[in-house]
Amino acid sequence: MYNLAIISGDGIGQEVMSACEYLLDKLDLEFSFEYGEAGFECFNNNGTTLPEETIRIANKSDAVLFGASTSTPGEPSPIINLRKALNVYANIRPIKSYKGVNCIHDDIDFVIVRENTEGLYSQNEYGDCDKMIAERVITRHASERISKAAFNLCIKRGQSKVTCVHKSNVLKKTDGVFTESFYKVAKDYPQIQTEDYYVDAMAMYLITQPQNFDVIVSTNLFGDILSDESAGLVGGLGLAPSGNIGDHNGLFEPVHGSAPDIAGKNIANPCSMILSAAMMLDYLGEWEISNNIRNSVEKVIADCKIRTPDLGGDASTMEVTKAIVKELI
Missing domain, CATH: 3.40.718.10 (Isopropylmalate Dehydrogenase)
Structure with missing residues (x-):
């Protein structure tokens, strides 16, 4: 059983995180999720972009998944402060070209x-x-x-x-x-x-x-x-995952921001979030499953039939996610 801290944040962070949770639920692994708040909406509700309770949840987890956050004028960045709080000093950002993407x-x-x-x-x-x-x-x-x-x-x-x-x-x-x-x-x-x-x-x-x-x-x-x-x-931020690694903590997030212009439309590319989850599974030592996820993402992208608008398609966030899960299982 892995205890994961889930911090969806703002905008499309909430949508891609929901897609990621859907995929994680289909894996032959056991997870427990504990949810924390961060970002612009969190500030409006709590007067801070990163509550101490969120840091506590993140610190006691086996790994942290973070969606995205919208900048709050005059307030510190929640993701930068969370990285510091967890002392995840190495930000790892893989860049890979995919068959089916015009590069x-x-x-x-x-x-x-x-x-x-x-x-x-x-x-x-x-x-x-x-x-x-x-x-x-x-x-x-x-x-x-x-x-x-x-x-x-x-x-x-x-x-x-x-x-x-x-x-x-x-x-x-x-x-x-x-x-x-x-x-x-x-x-x-x-x-x-x-x-x-x-x-x-x-x-x-x-x-x-x-x-x-x-x-x-x-x-x-x-x-x-x-x-x-x-x-x-290699196709834009929708294909760019990242991991923040320290000696005792791991925090994983897509490189993209909260994209308020498309938030709520269910058209955000979930691949960067899903690939970030694959990096998390590497961190947890589940290499076979993480490789299977990456292979499934590659197959869906290469097929060119089901893709979000950023890659020239018209599929929704969840349609792409379900196609990846279908390849996976």
């Missing part, structure tokens, strides 16, 4: 490992009406920790190269520490090829030669931007 490159299979606890997402901002300052916090400890996570993931995936992305030619101290830490850790992995690029050049290379990368590691903001760019290479 410039059809051989993409890399992963972005994003430092998840500091950088500009430290949310340390201050100033007055004329000048605002955001502190960019980069520590050697967090930089070495995320670099180790990237190298270990490269070995786990059976790949051969880790690429460090930074901007140390301008941010000489902060990104200097990040890059130095990367190469310090690299000495412990002599079998892995290493390279590094400035983030602006990397943004170009992801468009022109994405098949040349295996594992990419970067700071919080750069990793966030590059992973959204990369999702555009």
